[in-house]
Amino acid sequence: MTITATSARPRAIQGTLDDLGTPLHEVTFVVLDLETTGGSAHADHITEIGAVKVRGGQVLGEFQTLVNPRVPIPAVISMLTGITDSMVALAPRIEAVLPSFLEFIGDAVVVAHNARFDTSFxxxxxxxxxxxxxxxxxxxxxxxxxxxxxxxxxxxxxxASLARVFHARTTPDHRALHDAQATVDVLHGLLARVGSLGVTTLEELATYSARVPQATRRKRYLADDLPSAPGVYLFKDGQGRVLYVGTSVDIRTRVRSYFTAAEQRRRMGEMVRIAESVTPVVCATALEAQVRELRLIAEHKPRYNRRSRHPEKAAWVKFTVEPFPRLSIVKEVRGDETTYLGPFSSRAAAEDAVAALHDALPLRRCHERLSPARPTPACALAEMGRCGAPCTGAQSLQEYAEVVARARAALLGDPLHLLSPLEERMQSLAHDERYEDAASLRDRLLTLLRGMTRTQRLAPLASSPEIVAARRSPLGGWELVCVRYGRLAGSSRSPRGADPMPYVDALTQSADVVTPAAGPAPAAYPEETEKILRWLEEPGVRLVSVDGEWTCPVGGAVSAIARFGAAPLRPATAFES
Known part of the structure; x- marks a missing residue:
């Protein structure tokens, strides 16, 4: 259970010490449930709201409405909830619904099953x-x-499982009001159980949820000598092995939270029980802290870090260097003067990108090294017309080179002219109600476009010998960053009121010497370079100096992602027209 840091309704009369707090039977709860078009509060939309207001076991009111999300409801969601486009076509939009729902909530305690999902929407x-x-x-x-x-x-x-345990009067069925009604009975059953444990007030309920094992509490001393400064912290076991790496704007405050109820991740509880020390690494800027975190995770591969542990497993797609180039998936970029695409997070993602390129262009898929002087028998794909058959001589060296040139131009520039036929095919599949095939094609296409985006964004930064940038620091002064060949070479901060240029000169003179990698790969793990790019693109960041060319093609893969990612897979319904 999660209880946010707000107080319960003030009581008019305070009794004895035993009476302090708000009795649970006096608390007004609004038990709510939402149905949505998907799982992301930032990308998806609410389609139905259901809520029940209760106090002391009595229902005080109910709230239920469908909501027009203004986008098509995915078929899998309609199958799950039974809510279709036609049902919400005439429903009010969220801007009309939300004020009355917030009024319904009032100052009540909000209850939901997996509340983070509902409250985020x-x-x-x-x-x-x-x-x-x-x-x-x-x-x-x-x-x-x-x-x-x-x-x-x-x-x-x-x-559904808890509803059976507590004999809920309503069976949850992924409709908002029904699920809220079932959650009411689950809530009452759970409150009865905590009541038998002596929890009778809202404040005691918070204390109950905040129980921390004594073994964990006793380790709070590990944070005592840590600095209240931005940076990275490393939890280590008794043998000095790194268990977990994290970053924070205040190392001491963040580490202390691991020994309180604020930390509810089970694996973190296990990690804290093993930890015997915490090592801080103070950083000049937040970007430096994020980069150091990535590097330390890649170096130590702590077992309690789930992400960024194996950046070396990234995959690239390249054109082979031979008379009739083909697409090949490789683990690293070499200086062989060919076109690379990526990196991709896994080989499977790279394979999807290759499949999308093969869908778009008749590139050969055989692995043999072909020679214009020695024809070989055609494969099945050539016989099906999905390859120009350079192996047999049916497609000349120049004709095949034109196909490869079109692919290279799309990968490095605007891919829309190349991928438009795939969009037409995707819409054709959707028109024939082959939604799974259309979605599969779209997913491959988006994977390809994401790989193009990374190439187009990372390559210019990776080829720039030095970029120095600055941003106003929240503490005053400037945050200064020096990037060389896509790698963070150094960072510092100038004090409030001081001329930042001497600090810029000191930074560039003391920054790491970085050797460029084989392009388009940066001289750092791609995730580090992407963090640097996001920082450089934030509002308020100013370029102090640029040695090289930092550019990105207008109308490149980024704009294509926006187009294809939003492409509907079903015909427009009445409420969209």
Missing amino acids: LKAAALATGNRWPEPVVVDTVYLARALVTRDEAPNHKL
């Missing part, structure tokens, strides 16, 4: 519509159930 909707999110107390029945319902009672902590 409501917060995003409030921000988008100009409404103020009231920051209510939030109770998550998932977290409470994990502490109170054993595996012997239920195989998992899904709402």
